[in-house]
Amino acid sequence: MIQALSGNTAVAYAMKQVNPDVVAVYPITPQTVAMERFADYVADGDVDTELIMADSEHSAMSCCIGASLAGGRVMTSTASAGLALMWEVLYVAASNRCPIVMNVMNRALSAPINIHCDHSDAMGARDSSWIQIHAENVQEAYDNIIQAVRIAEHENVRLPVMTNMDGFTLSHATERLETLDDQQVQKFIGKFKAIYPLLDVDNPVTYGPLDLYDYYFEHKRQQVEAMELAYDVVKRIGQEYGKVTGRSFDMLHPFEMDDAEIAVLALGSTSGTARVAVRAMRQKGVKVGLVKLRVFRPFPKDGLKEMLKGMKAVAVMDRSDSYGAFGGPVFSEVRSALLGEDVEVVNYIYGLGGRDIRQDQVEQVITDMSTVAKTGKVKSYVNYLGVR
Amino acid sequence: MKEKGWKECLWGGLIVDAGNSVLYKTGDWRSQKPIRDEKKCTDCLQCWIMCPDAAIKVKDGKVVGIDYDYCKGCGICSKVCPFDAIEMKEEGEQ
């Protein structure tokens, strides 16, 4: 079906189609509308879900953990300070291997308070052992949620998944998108399979013991393995989704990379802006390509190396900063993945607090990369794009 | 218990062997040992309901002994006994 939906309503619609057992949320801009629409579905009896309007995001995620380990399908949504407040229990959810799916409408962190998009919230949670998928547009935001259910619940993975979309840029933008039928969604996601559920009172289990130096490390090592196994699962589910919808997904989505000599790497809605800029620069004869980083966790290090080796220069777009570090979080990881490759990687930190990124700015970045490619010289590895 | 490697244990510290703490004997914490006088005991079960360690053994409503594998020697049983049927003695004393 073709519909015109905003990011928020598309999220609510996808959640309605998933029809999870429990949703626990707390309102926060810019994801509030998604929860309002989902509450409408609950109020009208369109879903079987029990909706918990929690007293905070910390409690919302705590409810999600309890509900998930009780043995059922659980979803939630948040943004910014909400994700930050959840920080402690994000780790608990992942460590107890709760297959929770959470939509995050990326928004800047305080202070000063700002309601608009950047990726500081998601990047702050990057080490929490949650799988992170980023959407370029509303269609992808919808598609990602449905795939995320399968990825999270896969027995080789069993990790929570965070589906990210840019606050306001996508959450409040109405786009034309294609949605599946409810039955197609249900068939794709299948039935939830509980593993060691708390509600199995005949087989009592203990979750969350005191785990000291004799075993904690082993349990962390298991999470590393789950992330490793997730690469293959994310890919296969992305392909399978393609068979149903005609829209296939991978960890990395290249554009005009076949004969590219320089590249731009971005995630989220900026990939769309960058695509237009790449197309424009191609018309001017610049051999530039775009790599859209769709999945940030697990970080597709091997694929990225394969895709970017031989490039003369790569611009990495970061919509958050890691203060005091050598560049933004995406930059550090891309550079690290390219260890041993003769590729100049340059960082552009942009769009903090919702500062718009324009096509001409990305074109300027591409021009800068052409210069690097020609001269072999980098003026500055970390650059702030669009700041006065 | 032999320490397992990461491939052998369940994820996240999940424990499925409910109540396996019985494998860990806390009796060796004890410095004072409760000695029960069967003759004075009326099986009122005050000691049983007040024991922090479920160390008073009861069968068919009657006290049948003290589980020294787990008794930490706190002495609560001796204090709550209305019939002075439990005496605390130095561990090792006869």
Place this chain on the structure above:
Amino acid sequence: MVSLKKLSEKEELLAPGHRLCAGCGASIIVRQVLLAAEDPVVIANATGCLEVATTIYPYTAWRVPWIHSAFENAAATIAGVETMYQVKKRKGEITRDIKFLAFGGDGGTYDIGIQALSGALERGHDILYICYNNGAYMNTGIQRSSATPKGASTTTSPAGKVIPGKRRFPKDLTAIVAAHNIPYCGQTSPSFYNDLIGKVQKALSAEGPTFLNIISPCPRGWRHETDQSIAMAEEAVTCCFWPLYEVENGEWRLTGYSKQIAEGKKEKTSVIDWMRKQGRFRHLFTDARKPFLDSIQEEVEREWENLKKRCGY
């Protein structure tokens, strides 16, 4: 009246081999609570002594499904478990009756967990939250909490040359909980197991959120001999520092020994005598601090009179 003989036929759901201190009140409370429950239970436990000492990996003392998530979120965690149960029951995927319990210490309940507790009570989850109240952060080494009695010396409210231990009275959490207008809440003590077990059974049979605040002696933190735990939790009641009462559908009622005191059938003991037996109050017994000590007795009196009024005396 509870028949101990009958109860003793039930399975011990908190296995021995846990590593709570000798004479710990928490495990006595948990044993009594679990003996009181007739249906299967699922438990969420806040971070604290009870959680730490009962589940040292790879061991668990729990013979019931049990989850520890974090310090401040036991109420939210059990709310999530209970909500999933309600869905499964509605869908017919579960048919049997299960009860949902949370245990938190006073730190995890009065302080860091009060928001999650209040939220869960307001939302109406069918849960029983139990605060085992030992009056300080005992697990981390006896730091003061908002449940620490006035005058108690803790590691963060130490009795010094100038300051005589904790300077404020604990907040009245049971009354705060009662203000949520939930079906049932109350206070009890493991020394009065009839009262405790009766209240747990009442709470579990009520529909909706219920709460019990249970005084939990701690030999390490209160500084008394390990064999004195039950005596201390008994005297806390007889001196009216910790009255036994319940609030059922808005009706306040004294119970057990406290009711008997109010009705003149039992003697009320002295708060100061109870304090004298605990090392945490030792510094108060000087001439200079007599006025401070007297103020504690007065405050306990005042609170007791208020409670009596609420209960219709």
